[in-house]
Amino acid sequence: MAEQALRKAPLGGFHGGSAAAHVTAAGPATRLSLRAGADAVSALSKALGLDLPQKPKTSASANGRHALWLGPDEWLLIDENEADLAALAAKADALHSAVDVSHRNTAVLVAGARAAEAIASASPHDLSPKVFPVGACARTVFGKIEVVIFRTGEQEYRVECWRSFAPYAFALLAEGAEDAGL
Amino acid sequence: MLLIYCPYCEEERSELEFRHGGDAHIARPTNIADITDEEFEAFFFLRDNPKGLIFERWRHVHGCGRFFNAARDTVSDKFFASYKAGEPKPDLPGISPATEKTVETYEATEGTAK
Ligand SMILES: [Zn+2]
Numbered sequence: 001m002a003e004q005a006l007r008k009a010p011l012g013g014f015h016g017g018s019a020a021a022h023v024t025a026a027g028p029a030t031r032l033s034l035r036a037g038a039d040a041v042s043a044l045s046k047a048l049g050l051d052l053p054q055k056p057k058t059s060a061s062a063n064g065r066h067a068l069w070l071g072p073d074e075w076l077l078i079d080e081n082e083a084d085l086a087a088l089a090a091k092a093d094a095l096h097s098a099v100d101v102s103h104r105n106t107a108v109l110v111a112g113a114r115a116a117e118a119i120a121s122a123s124p125h126d127l128s129p130k131v132f133p134v135g136a137c138a139r140t141v142f143g144k145i146e147v148v149i150f151r152t153g154e155q156e157y158r159v160e161c162w163r164s165f166a167p168y169a170f171a172l173l174a175e176g177a178e179d180a181g182l
Numbered sequence: 183m184l185l186i187y188c189p190y191c192e193e194e195r196s197e198l199e200f201r202h203g204g205d206a207h208i209a210r211p212t213n214i215a216d217i218t219d220e221e222f223e224a225f226f227f228l229r230d231n232p233k234g235l236i237f238e239r240w241r242h243v244h245g246c247g248r249f250f251n252a253a254r255d256t257v258s259d260k261f262f263a264s265y266k267a268g269e270p271k272p273d274l275p276g277i278s279p280a281t282e283k284t285v286e287t288y289e290a291t292e293g294t295a296k
Contacts, residue, residue: 036254050220056190056191056192056193056246057191065262069247070246070247071190071245071246071247072248073231074246074247124195124196124198124199125195125196126273137246138191138245139245139246139247140199140244140245141196141198141199141244146244149287162206
């Protein structure tokens with residue numbers, strides 16, 4: 001019997017996509033679901049080392065850490081260097097709610113000339129550069145699931161979804177990427 | 183696909199991201215224990231179901247998560263305006279309030295049928 005349970009990556013071994021849109025599993029990251037009122041924003045921004053964005057659909061990024069606006073008092077924090085975000089937020093002397101969701105979510109990276117089309121194959125969200133420039137983010141729907149789409153580059157997107165939905169999201173994105181490459 | 187303007191996201195989004203939340207501007211009794219059963223029934227269950235303009239609650243459940251209010255035409259499904267929760271009903275110039283009440287209730291259509 002194993003001495004210790006081993007943690008498996010939800011998308012370990014998944015691969016897919018096309019030359020027009022590569023679909024890969026994102027590496028591990030820590031994540032925080034943060035809720036706070038306007039009066040706590042400056043203290044939390046200082047504690048997290050990022051200016052929490054206050055405009056709809058905008059984000060702030062620095063050194064692999066991202067703060068995504070999800071709602072008027074809600075952010076998704078992602079740290080690709082796996083910093084303890086909850087501990088950082090706790091340093092802010094301001095009323096807030098911080099829930100570690102590092103293992104609730106996982107992410108699929110979609111990159112390439114047709115990356116937006118691959119995502120649009122199953123999402124109604126408008127990804128055109130005018131309304132969804134680099135740095136834009138939004139919670140929306142993708143097929144039958146809820147996702148957060150984050151535009152990390154001109155042709156690069158990060159699609160955050162819940163862990164148990166990851167195979168569904170990955171398969172649908174891979175199919176969208178194949179169709180976009182035809 | 184129907185596009186609904188979210189006053190918090192400040193843009194039109196797909197109807198798939200929203201959930202309907204029933205009539206808006208229903209005042210909750212200040213002390214619910216003081217009202218009669220009939221008053222409770224009226225507050226809790228009875229709705230006008232108008233044909234035409236209606237003010238409703240909506241939730242951007244797969245977006246920003248906020249509840250907001252919207253004015254919609256129940257016949258054409260056209261949204262006239264969306265506004266944040268807590269704000270008063272907006273002026274809608276040129277749009278007349280629903281006058282013709284629907285009669286699609288059991289009592290009205292089937293009440294006398296035996
Ligand atoms: Zn919204």
